[in-house]
Each structure stands twice: as C-alpha cells, then as structure tokens.
Amino acid sequence: MGKVIAVANQKGGVGKTTTAVNLAASLAAAEQPTLLIDTDPQANATSGLGINPQKLTKTIYEVMVDGIAPAEATMKTDLAYLEMIPSHINLVGAEIEMIEVVHREKVLLKALEAVRRKYTYVVIDCPPSLGLLTLNALTAADSVMIPVQCEYYALEGLGQLLNTISIVKKHLNQSLDIEGVLLTMYDSRLRLSNQVASEVRRYFGDKVFQTIITRNVRLSEAPSHGKPVLLYDALSIGTKNYMDLATEILRRDGILAEPPAMDVASAIISPPAAVPPRQPSATTVNPTETAVPPSMEAVAKPKSQTPEPEQRVGMANGNGNAQQQSQDSATASVAPAQHQQQRDISSLG
Ligand SMILES: Nc1ncnc2c1ncn2[C@@H]1O[C@H](COP(=O)(O)OP(=O)(O)OP(=O)(O)O)[C@@H](O)[C@H]1O
C-alpha cells in the first residue's frame, strides 16, 4: 500500500510545490513508483512538470467533484516511475461545489483507495490554505510534511497548522503522522537562516529533517522549463538536497538500508595513504556542489512502463546527511525578527 504524504503549510510561498515536485521526482529517480497529486487551483506543480493545465479535461477537479476514477486523470511524466494527477483553475470552485456532499472531507481518501496500491509513494501538493482541499489531503494522508522557510516570520501560523492536524487526527484520520518539518530556502550566509533553523529544531526536535533545502537558483528556474530540478540540472545543489531528502525518507521507511557503520578498528590499523598538504586557493569548491546524486541511472534511462510497486516496509529512524555550514557573516536587523520568532514559538504550545 502506497504511503501518502501531504505537503502542507497554509503560509504561501514556503516551498510546498517545489518540495512536492522535487521530492516526488527524487523518489521516482530512486525507482520507487510515485504519484504526485496537485490539489492547488494555482496548478503550479502541474505546470512545473511541463503540463499545460489549461488544456486538461481530466484533472483532480473531475476526480473530486465529478467522481471520475483517478486512473482516468493520471498522466505519465518524463520520469519512468513518476505519474501525476494534475490540477486546474476550476478547482477554485470545488470547495463551494462540494458543500452538499456528505463526508466531503473524505472525497480524496475514497478516490485514492483504488489507486494507492499501485505506488510506493503518493505525494500531495496542498494549496496555501487550511480549507476543504487541504483537509481532504490531510484526511487521505499517512503523514504530513511541513516546509518551513528560513525567513522572517517562519513560525507564524505553525500553531494553527498543528492545531488543524490534531483536529484531523481526532475526527477524520487517526493515523495521520507528522512526516517531518523541512527547512527550506536556507542560506548559510545569513544569521537569520541559522537562527530560524535552530529555533525550529529546538521546538520540533527530531521531527525536523536532517536534510535542509538550501536556497538554489536552479530550483526556482526548473519550473519555467517544465522540469523537476534533477532533469533540469542534475549536478545542482537543489538536486542533491532533494535526493538527500528522498534518501532520508527511504531509509526511515526501511526501503533503503542504513549506510554501514564505519569500521573504526580497521580504520586505525590501516590508515589511509598520506594526503599531500592542500595548496591555498582563492576559491573553495563546495564538494556537495559537484556531487552526482544517487540513482541518476534511473533518470538517464527511463523505462517504458511503470513497474509493479514494491511493498512498503516498516519504519526505522532516519539518518539524512545534509550538513550545513554556518558562516556567520551575517546581516543586519535580525533582532526584530528574532523577537517575533520568540513570540511565535511561545504561542505554538
Ligand atoms: N530552495 C529554493 N531556492 C530558491 N528558490 C526557491 C526554493 N524553494 C522554492 N523557491 C522559489 O520560491 C517560490 C515559492 O516556492 P513554492 O511555489 O514552492 O512555494 P509554495 O509554498 O508552493 O507557494 P504557494 O503557497 O503559493 O503554493 C517559487 O518561486 C520557487 O521557485
């Protein structure tokens, strides 16, 4: 049975769509059959994968409002293991059109029953609101991923979101879990980014993904080319960040093995060959910038058919590998934001 992850935060522009598209693409690149569902009337995830939402007649709108089978609205993408149910601006009216529907919060849950076993992961991109569309996504989901932008007022509204999640858990979906809080648009040069990151970690503890999504221009360029970042620039830091995130989730879910623990004894007995001293250099290359992400073979050699899904295995603890450097070269006027963060954080509980 596929695991359904809703990417939600009612705050606008925090990286929900970027995360939904690129996480789904990275899971697919790791050869996991994945379905991306766009439930936002803005249809950014749809156009971000190169699909023109204006020309579509079978979308998530028809699935939720007219009751067509999700398989009818499912489209192939450039990645062999990734399929998508697109959105359309019509979805704006769905909340009102569904007002008479009995159990209208469960429409998506019921629609997905028929298709979720075809995939290992179903990723849902939510709109920036806590309305009926997001409620449907949270009711259909096994877990919710919360992107938090490393910016001013990052924590604003998180209390409201957590409250909604606990109401959904109580009344609509007892098994809803928090998949994790994802720090996005992180800039290690900004003291503010570091402050937000440590504040979020202090509040959410190990619910925060180890992987951090850095600010990367390739991530913002890729949608205008209708591609996930790994097809737009496979060597970018954005590709690496989202592959790391997928790896962290796959390990936690027991689909990828944990990396083997280092054999300390043999490392001591046979030390590596001496490395010549480094020459001072004007530019320092960040090794992560050039690292080739894993499973790129899957990207390079798309298969003609989506294979049978694998059964999802149980949960284990995650262990991502994104390391962020702190370069406190920082900027002015962090104090008001810091004050605001503290106010926000204290209002969360
Ligand atoms: N890591 C990043 N680096 C650089 N730009 C980014 C990054 N993540 C997102 N962006 C850009 O920030 C903007 C907002 O991102 P995105 O659309 O993913 O947010 P959203 O939460 O889905 O927004 P909305 O609430 O409107 O649906 C977009 O222009 C996107 O390209």
Ligand SMILES: [Mg+2]
């Ligand atoms: Mg969006």
